[in-house]
Amino acid sequence: MALSGIEIYKLLPGGLKPPHPKANCKECGFPTCLAFAMKLAAKQAELASCQYVSEEAQEKLAAAAAPPIRLIKVSSNGHEVAAGNETVMYRHEKTFFHPAGVFVRINDSDGLDAIRELVSTADEYKVNYVGMDLAVDGFAIKSTGDAATFSAGVEAVRGATKRPLILISADAAVMEAGLKAAGDSKSLICGASPENWEAMAALAKSHKAPLTVGGSTLDEMAELTDKIKAAGVEDMVLNPVVTTLPEALGVWTQLRRLALRKTFRPLGYPIIAFPSQFSADSQIAAVQAIAKYAGFIVLDRFNPADLYPLLVFRQNIYTDPQKPIQVSPGLYEINNPGPDSPVMVTTNFSITYFSVSNEVEGSGRKGWLLVADAEGMSVLTAWAAGKFDAERIAKTVKSTGIESKVNHRRLTIPGHVAVLSGELEDELPGWEIKVGPREAVNLPQYLKLME
Amino acid sequence: MPVEIPKEKWTGKVRLVTLGATAAEGGTRTRRVTVGGGTTLPFLFFEGDMPHKPVIGIEIRDRKPDDWSPLLGLAWGEAMNDPGDWAKAAEQAGADAIVLAFNLADADGKAPTAAHAKATVRKVLQATGLPVIVNGPGQADLDNELLVAAAEEGAGERLVLGLCEDRNYRTIVAAALGHGHLVQARTAMDVNLAKQLNILITDMQLPLDRVLMDPTTGALGYGIEYGYSVMERLRIAALQGDSMTQCPMIVTPGEEAWKAKESKVGEGVPKAWGDWQERAINWELVTASSLVESGADIVVLRHPESVKRVHAMIDAMMAG
Numbered sequence: 001m002a003l004s005g006i007e008i009y010k011l012l013p014g015g016l017k018p019p020h021p022k023a024n025c026k027e028c029g030f031p032t033c034l035a036f037a038m039k040l041a042a043k044q045a046e047l048a049s050c051q052y053v054s055e056e057a058q059e060k061l062a063a064a065a066a067p068p069i070r071l072i073k074v075s076s077n078g079h080e081v082a083a084g085n086e087t088v089m090y091r092h093e094k095t096f097f098h099p100a101g102v103f104v105r106i107n108d109s110d111g112l113d114a115i116r117e118l119v120s121t122a123d124e125y126k127v128n129y130v131g132m133d134l135a136v137d138g139f140a141i142k143s144t145g146d147a148a149t150f151s152a153g154v155e156a157v158r159g160a161t162k163r164p165l166i167l168i169s170a171d172a173a174v175m176e177a178g179l180k181a182a183g184d185s186k187s188l189i190c191g192a193s194p195e196n197w198e199a200m201a202a203l204a205k206s207h208k209a210p211l212t213v214g215g216s217t218l219d220e221m222a223e224l225t226d227k228i229k230a231a232g233v234e235d236m237v238l239n240p241v242v243t244t245l246p247e248a249l250g251v252w253t254q255l256r257r258l259a260l261r262k263t264f265r266p267l268g269y270p271i272i273a274f275p276s277q278f279s280a281d282s283q284i285a286a287v288q289a290i291a292k293y294a295g296f297i298v299l300d301r302f303n304p305a306d307l308y309p310l311l312v313f314r315q316n317i318y319t320d321p322q323k324p325i326q327v328s329p330g331l332y333e334i335n336n337p338g339p340d341s342p343v344m345v346t347t348n349f350s351i352t353y354f355s356v357s358n359e360v361e362g363s364g365r366k367g368w369l370l371v372a373d374a375e376g377m378s379v380l381t382a383w384a385a386g387k388f389d390a391e392r393i394a395k396t397v398k399s400t401g402i403e404s405k406v407n408h409r410r411l412t413i414p415g416h417v418a419v420l421s422g423e424l425e426d427e428l429p430g431w432e433i434k435v436g437p438r439e440a441v442n443l444p445q446y447l448k449l450m451e
Numbered sequence: 452m453p454v455e456i457p458k459e460k461w462t463g464k465v466r467l468v469t470l471g472a473t474a475a476e477g478g479t480r481t482r483r484v485t486v487g488g489g490t491t492l493p494f495l496f497f498e499g500d501m502p503h504k505p506v507i508g509i510e511i512r513d514r515k516p517d518d519w520s521p522l523l524g525l526a527w528g529e530a531m532n533d534p535g536d537w538a539k540a541a542e543q544a545g546a547d548a549i550v551l552a553f554n555l556a557d558a559d560g561k562a563p564t565a566a567h568a569k570a571t572v573r574k575v576l577q578a579t580g581l582p583v584i585v586n587g588p589g590q591a592d593l594d595n596e597l598l599v600a601a602a603e604e605g606a607g608e609r610l611v612l613g614l615c616e617d618r619n620y621r622t623i624v625a626a627a628l629g630h631g632h633l634v635q636a637r638t639a640m641d642v643n644l645a646k647q648l649n650i651l652i653t654d655m656q657l658p659l660d661r662v663l664m665d666p667t668t669g670a671l672g673y674g675i676e677y678g679y680s681v682m683e684r685l686r687i688a689a690l691q692g693d694s695m696t697q698c699p700m701i702v703t704p705g706e707e708a709w710k711a712k713e714s715k716v717g718e719g720v721p722k723a724w725g726d727w728q729e730r731a732i733n734w735e736l737v738t739a740s741s742l743v744e745s746g747a748d749i750v751v752l753r754h755p756e757s758v759k760r761v762h763a764m765i766d767a768m769m770a771g
């Protein structure tokens with residue numbers, strides 16, 4: 001929690017008891033230390049403007065300004081997954097910032113060829129959703145207990161992917177072998193428990209790698225993060241032991257609240273979740289982890305039919321509620337259209353635009369797609385809000401210059417706004433308005449019939 | 452290090468709403484369903500109570516719809532040809548309530564009539580002892596006609612009549628008042644619109660313990676984030692004591708998810724989408740389970756497999 005103006009004032013020259021000789025000297029550009037403190041609290045001034053703040057006070061102010069949930073990064077070869085630094089409990093309060101990293105788990109005992117094959121398939125996996133390529137973020141390798149096996153397993157994974165890794169073993173000697181095999185990437189060490197924390201913290205320190213901290217109660221975890229911090233490791237990820245869906249929900253909610261509402265530093269770290277550990281239905285568990293605060297998620301298997309919905313869900317939950325994802329309005333050419341290709345119109349809400357353009361593109365047919373500026377809203381939403389009416393559509397037709405590119409005057413509108421056709425014919429003299437299908441899925445068939 | 456767990460001190464509580472009437476209450480249902488009563492956000496048992504679990508409605512139609520995914524056809528088979536059989540199959544599949552929705556047109560393209568609505572409602576009431584929710588096809592005039600007929604036929608059964616929207620609430624609320632039913636009050640993803648409609652409904656003297664709020668949802672990938680957040684906001688408002696938001700919430704993830712291309716289409720789609728059947732069910736499951744986490748008291752589903760999995764989720768949650 002950020003400090004209030006008064007709390008900051010108490011650390012400035014004028015707020016000390018007794019006040020510093022320079023109190024209210026105005027050198028910072030403000031009439032009093034109190035006025036300066038208020039500006040600092042509102043983030044409209046820089047602490048550096050006052051030269052008389054003690055070192056101790058500077059440290060306190062810096063610590064208070066640190067984000068309540070520490071930002072933790074794992075990385076390798078230019079890939080990076082960052083979690084933490086969240087500021088709200090509910091996405092409507094502002095937005096969620098760092099989408100949970102999705103990792104696929106491998107066992108080191110699975111056989112090296114099988115490991116290589118699975119990892120390269122999952123590594124290449126990518127799926128397009130509204131113009132964004134969604135992919136797996138990295139891999140977690142779990143040790144079955146033997147250092148040589150672990151080292152070989154990690155090496156096999158490392159050979160098949162450049163993405164970040166999570167190394168899982170409770171044995172520090174095994175972990176050390178894995179870290180060595182992982183090369184110079186910054187892997188997540190998973191991890192420390194009340195039993196092994198000293199050795200694990202030493203590894204985290206020497207490899208400058210983040211460390212997960214496990215515990216079966218919040219008290220236990222808080223105690224452990226304090227000890228590990230004292231041992232010189234700052235980057236931690238919480239790994240609470242949870243065995244049921246509601247327990248996971250409860251604990252993660254408590255952790256988020258403690259960090260955001262109480263600025264409780266010992267638990268101010270992102271969370272790692274292992275969906276199969278607390279539900280027989282790991283898909284449902286993963287959904288909960290995405291919505292309810294996990295920073296890293298480790299899936300037990302790689303299955304596109306599970307993964308695609310999950311990655312889309314993550315994308316949805318992490319979009320900014322204040323600004324829908326949009327494309328720029330204008331004229332889009334699909335499959336090199338010519339003068340006699342059909343002209344269609346839609347809105348600039350990303351989901352809408354891509355639903356339509358993917359269908360036309362996939363059909364192999366040529367088309368001109370006019371994208372009206374509907375302020376990022378779907379067809380019906382924009383229509384209901386008066387942002388996709390005959391006037392706006394006509395304006396799009398005129399401003400894009402489509403009239404000089406085609407030798408016909410036929411415009412297809414979305415089936416959901418069939419009611420607009422009359423008005424549109426008035427707005428666009430000479431144009432014939434055609435009502436297309438209601439759902440984009442039926443566009444290929446419609447275009448075929450039109451020919 | 453003892454950590455003090457921060458708990459919310461909510462002052463409000465979700466209203467209790469009971470669907471269905473047994474003989475004792477003047478109906479013929481063999482089971483009633485009560486939802487609501489929550490004193491905290493979903494499943495946060497460390498700070499509050501959730502006396503009634505969220506329940507599942509299964510959507511059936513008055514006749515086999517022409518535009519549903521073939522996967523749903525495979526799942527329900529012959530039962531889809533008769534609303535009575537379909538209702539029985541839905542009960543078998545684990546429905547807590549049956550949602551009977553009318554198609555916009557019959558097999559010959561003609562609009563369904565009041566007589567058809569009555570006969571269908573009767574058939575469904577006879578086929579199942581579960582509470583029944585009746586939805587019109589979504590066209591104001593037709594909705595009014597069919598829902599009024601349904602209300603008459605099911606008098607005393609504590610049906611839920613939907614959709615009750617700002618444009619038709621007078622007729623639907625009057626029918627609910629006249630025949631002892633409830634309403635499904637739908638608004639377009641907006642806290643204030645939801646409150647406003649509830650005010651209009653209470654102005655007509657229908658008590659709020661006969662109102663389910665339907666804040667509308669989108670499918671996964673097609674606007675679910677708006678539905679998810681508006682439900683969180685409504686539930687937080689309810690817990691903060693805002694009386695007009697304290698009705699239990701009903702949403703239709705089944706209908707939305709099965710409209711998505713991801714569930715409808717098996718061919719000519721990217722390989723990265725994975726196995727069709729698994730993906731389609733996941734589409735409904737992810738949509739529904741996230742809405743249960745954000746405050747849904749009734750989710751209306753379409754596929755028996757999602758029903759099974761959402762039930763398992765709810766049971767696991769309630770054992771918490």
Ligand code: B12
Pocket residue numbers: 324344345346347349351352355356376377378379380381382383384385412413414415416436437438439440441443638639640641644667668669670673674677707
């Ligand atoms: C998400 C949503 C919102 C979000 C906005 C999301 C956004 N960025 O647009 C929010 C919550 C902000 C919202 C607000 C409102 N909404 Co709204 N919203 C929805 C919802 C749930 C989903 C819309 C969506 O994203 N669909 C997915 C996209 C991809 O669909 P689409 O754009 O229609 O595109 C499809 C087709 O049209 C077709 N298509 C598209 N372009 C083209 C082009 C051609 C040529 C062809 C052939 C086909 C085609 O292909 C696409 C895929 O099949 C719908 C209900 C529902 N479940 O559908 C209500 C809905 C659209 N909203 C509605 C309303 C009334 C509103 C509000 C006016 C409410 C209010 N008074 O506040 C506001 C308006 C906004 C404002 N004033 O700022 C109503 C519209 C009623 C009507 N029939 O007119 C709906 C239908 C809900 C309802 N049943 O009442 N909404």
Ligand code: SF4
Pocket residue numbers: 012013014022023024025026027028029030031032033036049050051052
């Ligand atoms: S520079 Fe500003 S804040 Fe610092 S002592 Fe002078 S008046 Fe106070």
